[in-house]
Amino acid sequence: MTFEHPRAASPDTALVATSPATFAPASMPEYLEKTYWWAYTHPNAVRVFERQWLVNLILWGNFSRLRDAALQELGDVIHGNVLQVACVYGNFTQHLVRRLSPQAHLNVIDVAPVQIKNLHDKLADKRQVSISQQDASELRFEDASQDAVVVFFLLHEMPVDVRHKTISEALRVTKPGGKIVFVDYHQPARRNPFRYIMVPILTLLEPFAMDLWRGNIADWLPKHLPYSRIDEHTYFGGLYQKVVVTR
Ligand SMILES: C[S@@+](CC[C@H](N)C(=O)[O-])C[C@H]1O[C@@H](n2cnc3c(N)ncnc32)[C@H](O)[C@@H]1O
Numbered sequence: 217m218t219f220e221h222p223r224a225a226s227p228d229t230a231l232v233a234t235s236p237a238t239f240a241p242a243s244m245p246e247y248l249e250k251t252y253w254w255a256y257t258h259p260n261a262v263r264v265f266e267r268q269w270l271v272n273l274i275l276w277g278n279f280s281r282l283r284d285a286a287l288q289e290l291g292d293v294i295h296g297n298v299l300q301v302a303c304v305y306g307n308f309t310q311h312l313v314r315r316l317s318p319q320a321h322l323n324v325i326d327v328a329p330v331q332i333k334n335l336h337d338k339l340a341d342k343r344q345v346s347i348s349q350q351d352a353s354e355l356r357f358e359d360a361s362q363d364a365v366v367v368f369f370l371l372h373e374m375p376v377d378v379r380h381k382t383i384s385e386a387l388r389v390t391k392p393g394g395k396i397v398f399v400d401y402h403q404p405a406r407r408n409p410f411r412y413i414m415v416p417i418l419t420l421l422e423p424f425a426m427d428l429w430r431g432n433i434a435d436w437l438p439k440h441l442p443y444s445r446i447d448e449h450t451y452f453g454g455l456y457q458k459v460v461v462t463r
Contacts, residue, residue: 242327242351247375251423262334271306276410278452282399283308285451286366289397289460293317296363300324301352301386302370303331309339312366316344323357325350353381357389360463365389365396371433372401372418372425379424384438390463393444398459403429408453433459 248257255261265271272279283306290298294315303309303326316322322345326332332349339345350356352370365386371379386396401418404411418425434446447460 241349242354244327245351245353245378247378247424248327248373252373257328257330259330262330265305266334266338268306271304276452276455278456279306282451282456282458283311283368285449285458286368286397286399287312287315289395289458290315290364290366294320294364296320297361298322299355299357299362299365299386299389301355301365301367301382302326303328303335304368308368309335309345313339313341313345320344321346323348323362325352325355327351353378353385355385355389359388360391362389363391363394365394367396367398367400369400371398372422372428375424376427379428380436380438383433383436384441387438387441387443387461387463392463394463396461396463398433398457398461400433400457400459401425401428402450402454402457404452404454408455410453410455414455433457437461 244257253261255265268279275282290312292315294312295317298312298316298320300309300312300322303324309322309324313322324335324345324347326335326347327349329349332347335347336342348356352367353374367382367386371382374382383398386398390396401414404414415426418429434448437443437446441463443461443463445462447462449458450456451458
């Protein structure tokens with residue numbers, strides 16, 4: 217399997233430094249191997265999960281709505297450098313690519329080689345895209361190098377310390393005035409039956425998700441990286457949230 221060298225693919229995506237150590241493969245986080253091997257790192261995972269109807273079913277029919285809500289924050293036409301933190305099953309990245317202006321560039325990172333290969337296979341046209349193996353909690357992009365960053369259903373899969381670092385990294389690499397768009401689970405309103413239906417499902421399959429329910433993404437924002445505004449929206453009776461932080 218060959219991975220695109222991120223620097224060679226896009227000279228202006230502002231990856232940090234040039235020492236070979238910078239590009240040593242990121243090691244696979246223990247939580248991912250232990251908890252999500254069946255969904256992301258096992259070679260058969262892609263064969264099972266890379267189906268649009270299945271990812272839509274997992275989100276109770278809300279995939280397109282949430283995808284479009286996230287992408288609309290970046291604009292009908294996206295300019296500059298955009299970073300997608302972690303691959304997403306389904307057509308999320310294809311829709312993002314379609315919005316890129318001719319000069320725009322998309323960086324996608326993921327820590328799992330299986331997912332990197334899958335994204336290479338899924339994208340027909342990669343002229344404006346760089347895909348690199350990186351850990352979201354230790355990004356190899358310079359400070360303020362991205363015009364926008366999107367983090368779609370990643371935070372609930374992370375232990376709280378990794379989540380903290382990932383949010384901090386997303387802010388660090390975003391330019392002043394740029395947006396960081398988080399879409400993820402959220403604790404639904406009391407009258408929403410999904411508040412009860414989802415607890416056993418998430419507890420069994422996604423053990424780090426419940427503390428995302430109990431907290432607020434806003435509470436995990438790093439104190440040392442200022443932002444100018446934060447907008448929060450919920451969907452589907454509160455089961456999902458979009459949090460947009462403007463640097
Ligand atoms: C974005 S999340 C979940 C998205 C959604 N559930 C879906 O349908 O794909 C899944 C991705 O996050 C990646 N991932 C998890 N932890 C990561 C980390 N620390 N750094 C980079 N990628 C990570 C996994 O390898 C996987 O490809």
